[in-house]
Amino acid sequence: MKNLQFILGGIFALLFLLFTYWQLNDPDPILWVPVYATAVYTSLQAMRGKTNSELLIVLFCLSFFAGLQLWMEMTAWEGFLTDGLSMKTYNQELAREAVGLWIATGSFALFYGLAKLK
Numbered sequence: 001m002k003n004l005q006f007i008l009g010g011i012f013a014l015l016f017l018l019f020t021y022w023q024l025n026d027p028d029p030i031l032w033v034p035v036y037a038t039a040v041y042t043s044l045q046a047m048r049g050k051t052n053s054e055l056l057i058v059l060f061c062l063s064f065f066a067g068l069q070l071w072m073e074m075t076a077w078e079g080f081l082t083d084g085l086s087m088k089t090y091n092q093e094l095a096r097e098a099v100g101l102w103i104a105t106g107s108f109a110l111f112y113g114l115a116k117l118k
Helices: 002-023 029-048 053-073 090-117
Strands: none
Touching (some): 002 029, 002 090, 029 090
8 A cells, every 4th residue: 555655646646746847937926826836746655654644634625625616717618628738718717727637636535545455
């Protein structure tokens, strides 16, 4: 179980580090860099086997409902990709941000579950 938590923590830490890097080019990096940096931190803590259950519950709720809010702001589904990764429409940006938050939500739930199994 400890090896699984170490491996998943490392995978998610790298993934969220990549997300954080991509947000440096975003129009609003002051919002999104700390969001994904927090996910990097929790992934590294999970990798070390030092998760905080209360923090994971709070982050789960915040990221889930923030993703839901962004998803509900879309006026139409336009997909994620159109001619590469550049943002063509506001709806694509909202969809990408919502799904990014839900990926973080899934990692928080996974780390919480693994901590409870210990």
